[in-house]
Amino acid sequence: MNVQNPMAIDFGSIVTQITSDCTIGVPDVEHPSESCHENNYTAIWDTGARMSSISKRVVDDLGLEPIGAIPVEGVHGEKSANVYMINITPPVGIKFFAIFVTEAQMTSVDVLIGMDIIKYGDFLIANGDNKTVMRFQVPPMNSKL
Numbered sequence: 001m002n003v004q005n006p007m008a009i010d011f012g013s014i015v016t017q018i019t020s021d022c023t024i025g026v027p028d029v030e031h032p033s034e035s036c037h038e039n040n041y042t043a044i045w046d047t048g049a050r051m052s053s054i055s056k057r058v059v060d061d062l063g064l065e066p067i068g069a070i071p072v073e074g075v076h077g078e079k080s081a082n083v084y085m086i087n088i089t090p091p092v093g094i095k096f097f098a099i100f101v102t103e104a105q106m107t108s109v110d111v112l113i114g115m116d117i118i119k120y121g122d123f124l125i126a127n128g129d130n131k132t133v134m135r136f137q138v139p140p141m142n143s144k145l
Contacts, residue, residue: 006122006137007092015132018045018125022111024054025087025095026062032098035087037062041110043090045134047123049114053104054084058111062086072102088117094138096120 009020022043025035039061051072058064059082066082081102088111089095096117104112121138 006135007090008133008135009091011132011134013131014127018132018134019043019109020045020091020134022091022113023089024058024062024111025089026064027085027087027098032085033087033095038087038089042108043111043113044109045113045118045123045136047115047118049112051116052088052099052101052114053081053106053112054086054101055106055110056103059084059103066103067100070102072104074104088113090117090136092121092136092138 007020020043021040023038023040025038028034028036039058041058064084064086067085068083069080070083071078072081081104084101084103086099086101087095087097088099090113099116106112118136120140121136122140124135126133
């Protein structure tokens with residue numbers, strides 16, 4: 001895999017949530033790396049989440065059908081959540097295809113990008129000069145900090 005242009009977002013001030021645009025698509029049955037149809041949504045990046053999630057709005061917009069359900073543990077305890085298969089493209093421009101996500105209640109965003117996606121790149125949050133800058137690059141650099 002070639003190094004892609006890293007995604008960088010300058011929020012202009014210190015923020016308490018890292019958000020970005022992303023595209024969610026329905027994987028084509030015969031060619032899962034391609035999407036039948038897709039929409040753009042706002043995502044929150046969450047290093048405390050093991051698995052990415054989507055809102056009911058995404059499910060309804062794209063006509064997704066659950067492929068099963070799994071127990072998920074959150075701040076309010078454990079509950080069962082529907083599982084869906086999606087393609088997701090964050091602004092970095094690399095499509096992650098045939099990703100399993102859960103449906104979750106969300107109010108201010110429609111997508112939660114968890115460690116199942118973040119683990120594939122270098123993820124940096126910096127707060128210098130009184131502003132937050134987030135950077136995500138896939139694949140990760142070979143050098144270590």
